[in-house]
Amino acid sequence: MAFWPKKKNHDRNRICDPAAIPYAEFHGVGLSIGSRKVLSGLTLSLKEDRVGVIGLNGSGKSTFVRMLNGLRQPDCGSLKLFGALAEAAAPELPRHVGFVFQNPDHQAIFPTVEEEIAFGLTQLGVARDESRKRALDFLTQHNCEALAPLPIAELSEGQKQLVCILSVLVMEPRLLVLDEPMTSLDALASRRIGDKLRSLPQKIVMVSHDLSHLEGFDRVLWLEDGGIRMDGAPFEVLPAFRADIDRRSGVKLELAAL
């Protein structure tokens, strides 16, 4: 019956293998939004600890990384995440893949820091009092116990983004996906968040416009018009990307590229 809700969650079987390497396998993956082809013909697999994603606005970066956490489903080709087909794995993926968004104001759901951190734990089924205690412990572990009672709206941009990252990390994901996490940060905050990320044991896939953050990464994907333009080590891809920007900005105003 339509209005009788299905029984959810409780009888769901786990199908992902959190230790699977590669953790993501794209085979001929494409995705359209409306009539626009956002991604097409993607074939690659990810197994590195640190993967950077670069490209101009509209190149499909955000859509690409959203597929890693089940927020977007491919409409052609096959995508396997942690050994399971993406569509079937979608309900389980938030457990293994943490996602940090560009704008912390869109990510923080609760008014105070402690509640925001505890939310991830209650999502995993931890009882409320226990989750509150563990949230405090977790904040202390990361030297952020002073933030615990503060309203998120009153934090600095850097603190907000740090809280967003911690609120995802508390769920102990295998993979952390970040979509331009430094955009709203000043230079110092951006450096600090970068250092924090470097110290994490998680695998990381990060979209960034600030190429300096990707220098020490294992691999960089350069997306253009919904496909891979270049894929390799940062010392190969980053200079090529910079050169392309210089070339295109030097010629004449390309409206299409703004």
Next chain:
Amino acid sequence: MISMYLTGNSWLHRTPAGLKLLLVAVASLLLFQVTSPWVFLPCLTVVVGLYATLGREGLAQLKLLRGLTVFFGILLLLHWVSGTLLEGFAVILRLIVLVLAANLVSVTTRMDDMLEAVMPLFKPLEWFGYSARKPALGVALVLRFAPHMMQIFSRLREAYQSRSGSRNSWRLLPPLAIQCLRMSDNVADALRARGGSEGLSDR
């Protein structure tokens, strides 16, 4: 109207959320039985006194009434036109007392405590297989994002003022609606990224 949570540990913060909500509910039931404006004056004194126990930050909360003056003015005008001015004062005083009392609860209660307190109200949904967590989360989201929407509006207003010179226009409403819808899309994504409104528990 819904203010941000005030950080602190006053006796009002320590009072259980359920009790505070219950008191406000009972008070509003009682106050709606009363029509004499003279009863409301002592009530008002008590509520303002409660704010005073929170210190200067508490008293600063009273500023929220400023946003309602136009509304009160219209109410009073309507009553004056229909020849029931005294009744109009009673209506407004009652509203002020209740708004202040409700606001007092929202600035001294953490949202997860508030959620816990309202959850039992949604409990009957579970008998039919629906999740009680969903509407409770909905309440939480409204409380969290109402101030943020005000912020979106003031940003739009600045953008409009910087190019038109005037502060307000009905023209701001469609972009406000669109931006709010967009924001809610983003929030929905963020919620989904952490397991959605149902949570990830296997139990």
